[in-house]
Amino acid sequence: MTEREAALLVLNACEGFHARHLEGWSRRGLLPEEVLEGGRACWKDLGFSEGCQEKLEGLREKQWGSKEAERSSRLGIRLVFWGTPDYPEAFLDLSRPPLVLYAKGVWPLPGRLDGVIGTRKCSPYGARMAREIASRLVQSQVGVVSGGALGIDGAAHAGAIEAGGATVAVLGTGVNLCYPPEHEKLFCQIQENGLLLSEFPLSSPARTWKFPQRNRLIAGLVNRLIVVEAPLKSGAIGTAKFAMESGKDVWAVPGRIDEWVCGGSNRLIWDGAQPLVDLDDLATLPVPAQGELFQEEGSPSSPILEALRVFGDQTVDILASQVKMGAAEVLAELSRLEAFGFVRRSLSGRWSAALGRKARSEDHSKR
Amino acid sequence: MGPILGVTLKGIEAIPIDIEVEITGGLFVISVVGLPDAAVREARERVRAALRSNGIQLRGRIALNLAPADLPKVGSLLDLPMAVGLAMESGAVRVGETALFLGELAMDGRLRTTKGAVPAALLARKMEIPLFLPPGNAREVALVKGVKAFAPPDLKSLLAHLRGECRIPPVTESSAEMEDKVIEPDLADIKGQAAAKRALEIAAAGHHNLLLMGSPGSGKTLLARALRGILPPLSDEERLETLLVKSTLGIPAKPDRTRPYRVVHHTASAIALCGGGTTLRPGEISLAHRGVLFLDEFPEFHRDLLEALRQPLEDGIITVSRASGSVTYPARVLLVCACNPCPCGYWGDPVEPCRCSAHTLEKYRNRLSGPILDRIDLHVSVPRLTPEELVCLEGRQGPSSREIREKVTAARKIQQERWKAQGFGCNAEIPERLVRSGLCLSRKVRPFLMEAVRGLRLSGRGISRVLKVARTIADLRGDLEVSVEDVCEALAYRGGGNPIDGA
Numbered sequence: 044m045t046e047r048e049a050a051l052l053v054l055n056a057c058e059g060f061h062a063r064h065l066e067g068w069s070r071r072g073l074l075p076e077e078v079l080e081g082g083r084a085c086w087k088d089l090g091f092s093e094g095c096q097e098k099l100e101g102l103r104e105k106q107w108g109s110k111e112a113e114r115s116s117r118l119g120i121r122l123v124f125w126g127t128p129d130y131p132e133a134f135l136d137l138s139r140p141p142l143v144l145y146a147k148g149v150w151p152l153p154g155r156l157d158g159v160i161g162t163r164k165c166s167p168y169g170a171r172m173a174r175e176i177a178s179r180l181v182q183s184q185v186g187v188v189s190g191g192a193l194g195i196d197g198a199a200h201a202g203a204i205e206a207g208g209a210t211v212a213v214l215g216t217g218v219n220l221c222y223p224p225e226h227e228k229l230f231c232q233i234q235e236n237g238l239l240l241s242e243f244p245l246s247s248p249a250r251t252w253k254f255p256q257r258n259r260l261i262a263g264l265v266n267r268l269i270v271v272e273a274p275l276k277s278g279a280i281g282t283a284k285f286a287m288e289s290g291k292d293v294w295a296v297p298g299r300i301d302e303w304v305c306g307g308s309n310r311l312i313w314d315g316a317q318p319l320v321d322l323d324d325l326a327t328l329p330v331p332a333q334g335e336l337f338q339e340e341g342s343p344s345s346p347i348l349e350a351l352r353v354f355g356d357q358t359v360d361i362l363a364s365q366v367k368m369g370a371a372e373v374l375a376e377l378s379r380l381e382a383f384g385f386v387r388r389s390l391s392g393r394w395s396a397a398l399g400r401k402a403r404s405e406d407h408s409k410r
Numbered sequence: 411m412g413p414i415l416g417v418t419l420k421g422i423e424a425i426p427i428d429i430e431v432e433i434t435g436g437l438f439v440i441s442v443v444g445l446p447d448a449a450v451r452e453a454r455e456r457v458r459a460a461l462r463s464n465g466i467q468l469r470g471r472i473a474l475n476l477a478p479a480d481l482p483k484v485g486s487l488l489d490l491p492m493a494v495g496l497a498m499e500s501g502a503v504r505v506g507e508t509a510l511f512l513g514e515l516a517m518d519g520r521l522r523t524t525k526g527a528v529p530a531a532l533l534a535r536k537m538e539i540p541l542f543l544p545p546g547n548a549r550e551v552a553l554v555k556g557v558k559a560f561a562p563p564d565l566k567s568l569l570a571h572l573r574g575e576c577r578i579p580p581v582t583e584s585s586a587e588m589e590d591k592v593i594e595p596d597l598a599d600i601k602g603q604a605a606a607k608r609a610l611e612i613a614a615a616g617h618h619n620l621l622l623m624g625s626p627g628s629g630k631t632l633l634a635r636a637l638r639g640i641l642p643p644l645s646d647e648e649r650l651e652t653l654l655v656k657s658t659l660g661i662p663a664k665p666d667r668t669r670p671y672r673v674v675h676h677t678a679s680a681i682a683l684c685g686g687g688t689t690l691r692p693g694e695i696s697l698a699h700r701g702v703l704f705l706d707e708f709p710e711f712h713r714d715l716l717e718a719l720r721q722p723l724e725d726g727i728i729t730v731s732r733a734s735g736s737v738t739y740p741a742r743v744l745l746v747c748a749c750n751p752c753p754c755g756y757w758g759d760p761v762e763p764c765r766c767s768a769h770t771l772e773k774y775r776n777r778l779s780g781p782i783l784d785r786i787d788l789h790v791s792v793p794r795l796t797p798e799e800l801v802c803l804e805g806r807q808g809p810s811s812r813e814i815r816e817k818v819t820a821a822r823k824i825q826q827e828r829w830k831a832q833g834f835g836c837n838a839e840i841p842e843r844l845v846r847s848g849l850c851l852s853r854k855v856r857p858f859l860m861e862a863v864r865g866l867r868l869s870g871r872g873i874s875r876v877l878k879v880a881r882t883i884a885d886l887r888g889d890l891e892v893s894v895e896d897v898c899e900a901l902a903y904r905g906g907g908n909p910i911d912g913a
Contacts, residue, residue, distance in 0.1 A: 070760055072802035356760075358793040359605035360803055370604030371883075371899055378901035382862035391751055391758025392605070392624060392791030 049108030050076040051124050051142045056107065056244045057098050061139035062125045069354030072361070079103060114245055118219055121146040126353030128344060133263045135352075135396075136289060141242035141260065147218045148238035149209070156186040156211065158265035158286070159202075160279045161195025161272040162304055169195055169272035169304065172296050174202035175322060176269055181208025183326040186237070188213065188264050190257070190278070191230070193223055195271045200233055210237040213261050215253040217245040254278050262286040269294045269319065273307040280307040283316070294319050347376050348385055348396060356395040413505045414498065415539070416476070416491030417512060417530045418483045421690065421737025422654045424529035426510070426537070428477040429491045431499040436471035442492075444476030450483045457493045459517040464566050466502045482734065484689060486514040487524040490542065493565060494572070503572045510534045513544040519565035523547055525660030528653045531557045542568060550653055550663040552584045555646070584665065593639035593668075595632055598810040602795050602803045606633050609790040609903055611814050614640045615821040616837035616882030619723070619745040619785060621708070621905065624792030625762070626755040630748040633792065634704050637746060639811035641701070642819040643667035645826070648700045648835065651740055655696050670701030676710040684718050685739050686730045695722055696739035708747035709777045716782050719745070723785045726839065742839070747786065749778065760796055787838065787875045789905025821885040837882045845874040849881045852891045862901060876900045 054060045054075060068078055068089065078085060079099070086096045102108070115122055123129050123144040129151070134140045157180050159173055177187045177199040187203040187210040190196040196212070203210035212233050214222070218241045221227045233239060242260065243253065258278055262268065262285035270293065273279035283293050295316040298305025312318045319325070346366040351357060357365075363373045377394055380386040388394050417424040427444075440454040458468055474492055476483050490513035497503045512530045514522040523546030534541035535557040543551060548561040559581040562568035571578045597607055606622060606629075613620040614637060622630040644652065644667040652670055653663050672694045674683060685693035695703055705711060722728040726742035753774050756762040766774070783789075795803070825836050832848075834840060840848065863873065877892070880900035884892045 070796060071798040072796075073798075358602070358795065358799065360602040360795070361799055363604055364803060364806060370608045372895075374605055374608065374902040375895050375899035378904075379898045382865045382898075382901060384865055388791070389758045392628075392793030393758065393760070 044109050044112045046076040047074065048112065048122070048124055049106075050079040052108040052111050052122070052244070053079060053099065053102045055142040055242070056102060056111070057095055059095070060142060062142060063139060065125065065142070065353060066355030069357070074354075111244060115145065118245070119147065120218055120245070121150050123150075126349055128349070130352070131264070134260070137259055137263050139259070143242065145218045145241045145243070145245065146238055147240075148234040149236060150238060154184060154186060155266050156188045156264050158188045158261055158268040158282070159195070159199035160189055160261065160268065160270055160282055161308070162274055162277055162279060163192050163194035163196075164304060165194040165198070165272045166302070166304060169296075169298075170198040173198035173271045174205075176271065176296075176319075176325065177202030177210070178206035178208075179322055179325050181206040181210075185266075186210060188261055190215070190254070190261065191222065191226060191239075193225060195273075195279075197226060197229060199271075200229055200237075204229075204232050204236070208236070211264065212237070212239050213257055213264070214239060214241040215243070215257040216249045217241060217243050217247040219245050220248070222249045255281050258282040259285050262289060262291065265291060267292040267294060269296070269325075270308045270311055270316070271296045272298055272304045273311075274304050275306040275310060277307055280311070283311055287315075292317065345376060345380065347373060348380055351386060351394060351396040356389065356393040358393055362394070412495075413508045414491050414495045415508060415510045416488040417510065417526060417533060418481065418485070418488065419526045419529060419658055420481075420735065421739060422529055422658050422692070423737075424526060424533040425481060426533060427481075427483060427488065427491070429488075429495040430475040430477060431495040432473045432475075433469075433496075433499050434471045434473075438469060438471070440468070440472040440474065442474045442476065444474075444479045445482040446476060446488075447482065447484050449486045450476070450488050453486065453489045453492055453515075456486075456489055456515045456517060457496060460489075460493055460515040460519040460565050461496060463518045464569065466497055466500060468496060468500060472496070485525065486522075487512050487526050487530075489513060489515040490521065490544075490565075490568075494568070497569060503569050505572055508537075508539050510537070510539055510541045511543075512541065512547075515565065521545065521562065521564060521568075523660070523662075525658055527551050528554060528650075528657035528663075531559060532650075532654070534559070546662075548581045549584075549665060550657060552581050553653060553663065553665065554650065555583055593811065595636050596639060596811045597636050597814060598807055600629060600632060600636060600808075601800060603629055603633060603792060604808065605902075606790050606792050607636075607808060607814075609788045610637050610640060611818060612879060612882050612886065612903070613637065613744060613746070613788055614642065614815075615818045615886050616787075616825065616879065617742075617744050617835075618787035618838045618879060618882065620747070620788045620790065621783065621786045622746070622748045622790055622792050623751055624748075625757075625759045625794040626750065628792040628794040630792050631706055634702075634706070634746050634748055636811065637702060637744075638669075638671045640815045640818055641669040641744075642815065642822040644669055644700060645835070652700050655692050655699055655740065659691060659697075661697075670698050671704070672698040672702065673704045673706065676705070676707055676712075678715070680715055680718050683715060684722070684728055684730065686732060688732075688734070690730060690732060690734065690737050692739045693728075695719065695728060695741045695743055698743045699740040700742060701744065702746055703743040704746045704748075706748045708749040709774060713777070713780070716780055720781055720785070723782070744838075745786065747782075751791075759794055761794075783905070784871060786905070787879050788903040790903060817886060820888065821882065824885045824888065825882075837878050837885070840878060840881075842874060845877055849877055850884075850891050851877070852893050854894050855880075855892060855897050858894045859897060862897075866901065866904070868904070872904060876904050879903060 125142050159177050173195045181203050189199045191212045191214045200210050216222045218239045258281050262282050268286040270279050270283050286293050293316040295308040295311040296319045350365050359373055363370050386394055412428050414429045416427040491511035494511050498505055514524045521544035523544050527543050527547035531551045531554040541559045545561040545563050551559050560578045561581050562578050570576050624630050674694050681687050683693045722741035727738050728741040729738045751757040752766045753770050754765045757764040880892045880896040883896040
């Protein structure tokens with residue numbers, strides 16, 4: 044447990060901080076642990092609200108960060124920090140990347156993931172479809188991602204588990220809680236072959252605002268999002284919007300037009316989502332390859348790359364002082380990383396971590 | 411060939427001029443033939459007065475012929491040989507062995523400093539004859555080895571010497587050493603910019619051309635000025651070359667080994683930069699020979715001017731052709747260019763927003779991506795540090811200019827040893843054919859480069875530039891073999907094919 048990790052845990056627990064804040068601080072030459080140690084003067088300078096300052100102070104005094112880490116390890120929960128090579132590349136593109144991920148289960152999940160989501164109050168037809176779609180996905184070697192709610196989410200997980208595949212539940216509570224309680228058994232099954240994932244601290248209770256926030260993670264993880272049944276105003280439609288905005292493929296299962304639960308999913312089709320009219324299409328229709336969730340080849344472990352991932356664009360001077368290397372070595376390392384697509388440079392003399400290696404090879408093929 | 415020779419300059423070369431004098435009876439008149447220019451023609455008045463003040467009265471009809479007759483003679487450096495010729499013809503002195511005379515005369519017979527002393531000294535050395543020159547030129551000629559030179563203070567002592575009455579001591583050779591002074595600004599005093607400093611070090615070591623790109627206030631000009639303090643000292647050969655150019659312009663030579671450093675403003679004319687003019691004089695690029703030519707605000711330079719630099723950058727010489735003839739000047743410069751990343755200067759700056767439109771950016775980019783950039787080995791971005799970042803770097807001091815210059819000098823020595831047989835002085839001069847064979851690449855470099863080429867989209871010319879820079883980096887380490895690390899670092903300075911590419 045390093046100081047930085049503890050700091051990230053505390054900041055994460057304060058709600059509202061995300062990785063873009065860290066980048067802003069780093070431009071002012073501040074590391075997260077320094078911000079935490081900075082105390083009220085520093086926090087006020089950075090424009091933190093009064094409530095937030097109080098909370099930070101409280102957590103800091105309790106040494107909450109290291110305690111949380113201890114609890115997690117006792118519960119067998121893996122902590123994935125922003126700026127480490129483990130951190131899913133898919134989340135780097137988000138506008139508010141989470142600082143910490145709590146993961147319970149099998150890490151990392153290999154290969155591609157598709158999302159299967161929908162309403163809690165689904166029709167029996169919807170539940171059947173979710174189950175069927177999930178198992179078809181698993182059969183074609185694709186993992187399933189969904190929330191942890193009743194209805195479509197639960198059916199999708201169940202379908203994936205039945206087919207013997209991996210499934211990821213992205214939760215709006217702490218990963219050690221079981222919400223809704225009816226899903227206790229399901230969550231246990233998910234962990235055996237898949238993963239429970241959350242950005243919220245342990246034992247965070249369910250709150251309505253947390254679920255829409257969680258939805259962006261689902262949208263970030265998937266290659267393709269399949270909305271089974273969702274009313275006009277629902278979290279699933281929000282997730283679909285996130286996914287569309289980040290250029291992911293969105294599919295929807297057509298429903299009866301006079302049924303309330305299908306209002307949103309049908310509207311998605313009108314808005315340009317791909318209607319799923321045949322289950323076989325799931326496997327046969329081409330899906331554009333998008334950023335792989337978990338880095339298969341593994342990016343090289345380099346302190347420079349890590350520093351860039353945490354702090355955004357940097358000059359050689361600052362990098363050299365952070366990683367305690369000479370400028371020549373830093374430059375050599377940077378261009379080696381650049382040659383393999385892990386970092387980018389700007390004309391203004393700053394370097395940053397590349398968002399995804401895929402991006403470059405794609406534009407390569409266009410030329 | 412008569413015993414009395416003068417010289418006239420053609421480019422940086424001295425051409426021997428035979429002075430022939432005939433005095434016949436008649437009314438007093440002096441006529442000079444052999445295409446003299448106004449300065450040469452007016453010499454007769456100076457010569458007459460100088461001779462008279464030494465007690466030699468000219469009488470009769472005097473004809474002076476400057477051979478070869480069809481070569482134009484330029485400047486006041488023929489005063490002295492004409493005076494000696496007249497003195498001999500009128501019987502005041504006898505010149506036994508052939509000698510070269512050079513100098514402008516004052517009315518009272520003193521010798522005034524002229525240009526062209528170093529070319530004349532080289533000519534005298536080649537012809538193995540003594541050289542007589544003004545005392546003011548003695549210092550530069552003393553740096554030329556193996557020439558028998560005399561520097562009489564006036565015509566009187568010269569005539570006495572020629573008569574054998576009293577000998578003038580020959581000019582003693584001096585091999586001035588570089589004064590070990592620190593040239594401001596010292597690199598240690600510049601905060602941050604470690605990447606740019608490293609690039610300066612490499613540029614100085616391998617004589618690689620350098621582009622500094624950065625926002626206003628990032629320190630480009632300061633860095634370029636600091637380059638002066640880390641350049642290796644001139645070798646004997648190189649110093650002679652720089653002396654030659656300076657001497658043809660009459661610029662007094664400093665007796666040290668500091669490399670030239672010329673800053674050119676973007677309003678300079680092509681003639682000022684490349685040389686030429688009615689009397690054919692070397693331009694800034696030749697004055698910066700073996701040293702630095704700094705073009706600040708590089709994109710502001712007129713396109714024609716930059717195009718004119720292309721060929722000399724490639725060949726290291728510039729040939730100026732005019733109606734009056736064509737001459738070749740040396741022009742092996744270390745080109746340093748500085749520019750902003752965009753017209754307003756703040757493109758990519760973390761604090762100040764850029765106000766440039768896409769159109770102006772495009773125009774600017776086109777101006778930048780000229781063929782000149784292709785001849786620049788090191789491209790460096792100089793980021794403007796935010797106040798916070800500056801504070802962060804407080805207390806971290808890099809090596810001083812003196813330390814870096816020692817490293818650079820050692821690296822340059824290695825290069826001179828390596829390329830001695832081929833006749834090059836530094837890595838930047840290596841031609842394409844040797845890049846492939848003569849660089850001693852480690853066995854791992856080639857596969858790595860193959861991979862990198864694919865990822866970075868390097869061109870053929872780009873690869874050889876990278877390899878040359880990598881060679882210099884290895885030399886700075888003192889290693890015989892270019893390692894993958896060296897190539898990696900060199901890649902960081904490669905610059906994109908398209909400089910504005912990638913945010």
